[in-house]
Amino acid sequence: MKDIITIVIRLTVSCLMAATVMGLCFIFTSSAKKHNEHVREQRVMYELLGYDAGAEIPESVSLYEIYRYVVSRGTGQSIAYLLPEGEDDNFLFVEIDLDGKFLNAKPMEMSEQDALEHDVRTKHIQADLGETVHAEFADQILIATDDGKRTAYIIGGKFQGFKTFINVMMAVKPDFSILGLEILEHEEDPGLGAEIEQDYFKNQFKDKPFEALKVVDVVKAPIPDDYLKALNNKVSEEDVLKFREQYKDKDIYAITGATISTRAVSNGVKAIVMKFAYRVTVLDKVLEAEHIAVPF
Amino acid sequence: MANDKSSIQLVTRGILSENPIFKLALSMCPAVGISTTVMNGIMLGIAVLFVQVFSSVTISIFKNMIHPRIRIPTYTLTIATWVTVIDLVLAAYMPEAYAKMGIFVKLIVAFAIITMRLEMFACKEPVKDSFWDGIGMGLGFMVGMMAIGFIRELLGSGAILGHDVLGFKPLLFFILPSAGFFVVGLMMAFFNWIEVYYKRTKGLQ
Structure with a gap:
């Protein structure tokens, strides 16, 4: 019996030690890791657009993110897009039904930083739509424009x-x-x-x-x-x-x-x-x- | 018995007389599965080297506190911890290396060679010796993987380190996992033959 207790205690202590080491390591590295992933995605993106690493990106070029959501109501589903509108932090939530007909458009206020963060953005939209409607993030597209032209x-x-x-x-x-x-x-x-x-x-x-x-x-x-x-x-x-x-x-x-x-x-x-x-x-x-x- | 071993002896022993792949025949799964190119061998070798050294030293430090009946779970825990730490650190601070090594690092948790070295060596010997033993085993594994990778890459893709040297692909078969068994087996036989031959000529003198 005594043996079992020591075994339990020692194993618990070693597990706790291991967990502490891993946890600390995760805390110190997580932000750097996220940053790296983001940098890599950005680099791939610019390379695809023809701007290799180090190449100058002209000022006339701008990128707009569009997020696609699947909105389900009691009556059925529709597709919605979160689009940037104008220069400020204004977004438009445009809903289209499955046959491609326009349903409604709601202005939504959130900062650009919030829109980039998946969780924050989804929470924002969900809060705006109310509890009876469920919005599920589907995918996102990026539109590159040069001088206003796609x-x-x-x-x-x-x-x-x-x-x-x-x-x-x-x-x-x-x-x-x-x-x-x-x-x-x-x-x-x-x-x-x-x-x-x-x-x-x-x-x-x-x-x-x-x-x-x-x-x-x-x-x-x-x-x-x-x-x-x-x-x-x-x-x-x-x-x-x-x-x-x-x-x-x-x-x-x-x-x-x-x-x-x-x-x-x-x-x-x-x-x-x-x-x-x-x-x-x-x-x-x-x-x-x-x-x-x-x-x- | 630990005192009569110098660090150099410990390292060369891991590479030659107790080579993990060709002599101890441990961790054959990665040796067969991943060693399709020299670069893969180097990457996996480096990853194993780090995990082996860190785990050996850790176990060696705590050897008196580990209850003998739960030593295997403790070893696994130690290895898993170090693999996670190395994985996280690489991902955060060396994204370039991580892009190439990422999948290899995660594989190491299940490597027999590391557990075996902890069981055979690190849990009995002092920290300094365990450190050098870890380095020896890691290097030995790396050398073995590179040798297998060299043959498989040359015969399978006609290239060395990604550079096309033959200009054609002699035998595509060598890239497939099953060919790994043949290469490992033949190389094992070759090294044993060298050893036997060496001992015989020495004995004759």
Whole structure:
């Protein structure tokens, strides 16, 4: 009996010590970790827009975040967008029903900092809507403008890969052709499916027009040598553009030994862009019909 | 018995005569699964080195306070704590390294080699010796992983450290996990053969 008590006490003490060490470590590092993740996301975003690390971003370029929510009431569901309005800290909560018809628009006051924080933003919206209505955050898009004109959208998404989810971020032009693709997270096999993060794979999607993307498929064939060089940016810039033009309507070349991963990415990208294109078209129609002025 | 071992002997023992992968045949799961490239080997090696050294020293310091019947849970707890701490610190202050090493660090909790060294060495020996033993084992693991990674990367992807050296991919098979068994087995045989050969020539002299 005495033995058991000492064992219990010692094990408890060691657990407490371990918990203290881990807890302290977490307290000291959590803010830095969050900051790093944010910095990385920002960097990927700017790289997708064509501003590599260190490149100067012109002042005329501005970014607007739009948050999409699924609002459920007793009677049914609708889609809502939280849009920035004007220069101040004003946001507009625009509700659209599932057929794309405008329901209502509510002004919402919150600071830009609050809008960035997911929890604070959702709480704010929930408080405004009242208890009978439930708003569920769906996703967010980023609109980049240059001199007031839209230059690109940044969208993200997750889809099933060969093993677990593949998390991507991409930049799409206003005509929904792809500006750039970045793989943020994946757990594909190293040497096989993990090749999806290589430039030669990602660059195949670059400048693919929306019409070609809608029907894009995967071909099981080796990439032609000259095209591979162009994909790896080993030829002059003009030639890269020439090759891109030549192959823009073609299918995606499968990675050797990883056709499933290739297919997952190409189908995933296709689905994300198509859904996004539909949503933005609906949103734009509503904004135009209701004469809602937005800065983008 | 601890006093007659110098730090250098402890380190070389971990790399050569008691190499965790080729001699002790421990932690074969990562050796087979992850060692597809040299870089993976180096990353996992560094991660193991740190966890091994920190855990060995911790256990060595507290060895008199650990009840013998709960030593295994205590070891696991120690390893888990250090893995978490290293993971958090890397994520916070070395995001570049973390992007490459992150998944490897989390794997280490389940490594047999670390628990085994705590059980065999750190719970009996002084802190200083445990420190050097940890370094030796960590380095030995790293060297083993790099050697396997070198062969698999060269034959599987035709590259070394990500640089294309052959210009073609000789055998894609070598990247798959099953090939890891063959490489580890053949290398184990090779090192044993060297040892036998070495002892024989020495014996003849």
